[in-house]
């Protein structure tokens with residue numbers, strides 16, 4: 040059995056932020072106070088092109104905390120890329136994320152870590168903001184969003200968008216984030232076979248700065264859900280979805296056209312241009328387009344597979360059998376460790 044890989048830190052806390060200068064010093068102080076039993080702890084700030092004095096505050100924190108790392112983007116690239124960057128450099132055995140606006144409670148992190156320690160089968164713990172300290176519209180849009188994601192993904196969390204989450208590091212090593220997919224980490228992890236769990240966490244109203252929440256984010260969230268579903272099901276086999284669509288459109292189109300043709304041929308109906316006939320021909324064209332689109336997508340999938348970028352499986356472990364002890368004494372001498380039962384890599 041291989042030894043547990045050693046990590047430089049017990050925990051890395053990742054804080055993605057955009058214009059949060061008034062909250063950072065207090066957040067850092069409260070994190071350090073909450074995590075004294077989990078040392079060594081690394082704190083990673085990702086300043087995503089803030090326009091206020093956020094990075095000045097981070098510099099001041101860095102001056103007296105050597106276990107803090109600051110990443111600063113030239114401009115705003117979005118929360119997913121910020122998280123992705125931090126996950127790439129985090130050195131903790133566990134990795135936690137927390138919002139920078141003090142709405143999440145740092146004191147909840149030890150409880151979430153203990154939950155992971157006590158449940159080896161669980162790979163990530165997601166916070167469930169309870170009771171939620173947000174306005175009516177935010178609460179309800181969020182409720183609808185969570186319901187739809189729950190139903191379509193099969194992952195039974197109540198609060199996918201909670202910034203407070205704790206992961207075993209191997210979960211994040213396998214999930215590339217881009218666009219705005221950070222909301223779907225539990226779904227993406229679930230597709231790889233990782234198990235999520237949920238704990239209710241305290242939530243506070245925003246004290247400083249302004250919210251970056253807008254209706255556009257709500258709409259983008261649903262479009263991203265489509266991406267996540269499509270990639271998980273058809274990334275490797277796009278023709279299976281486009282081919283099905285092609286079949287539906289072409290069958291409908293050919294059926295309609297055949298009906299008109301038979302009427303003309305057998306019953307001597309005049310073959311005039313009628314709306315349904317136009318619809319039938321249109322349907323055939325759309326069907327053929329779907330077919331060609333699927334074939335093009337298959338070529339891309341094939342190319343990705345050739346370049347080693349195709350769909351990857353998530354390995355839990357690989358076991359090698361050890362050579363068995365031999366009856367022949369001359370060979371058993373040559374294999375001194377043959378009595379061992381097995382080894383893991």
Ligand SMILES: Nc1nc2c(ncn2[C@@H]2O[C@H](COP(=O)(O)OP(=O)(O)OP(=O)(O)O)[C@@H](O)[C@H]2O)c(=O)[nH]1
Pocket residue numbers: 055056057058059085086087115116117118121122137138139140142173202245249250251252
């Ligand atoms: N890196 C990065 N972080 C961001 C960006 N937008 C928001 N954040 C951070 O993400 C966290 C949550 O953002 P909020 O605007 O508070 O979103 P929210 O908590 O859902 O909304 P409110 O409850 O209205 O504050 C905060 O730490 C923000 O600073 C961004 O574009 N890039």
Ligand SMILES: [Mg+2]
Pocket residue numbers: 138140142245
């Ligand atoms: Mg917030």
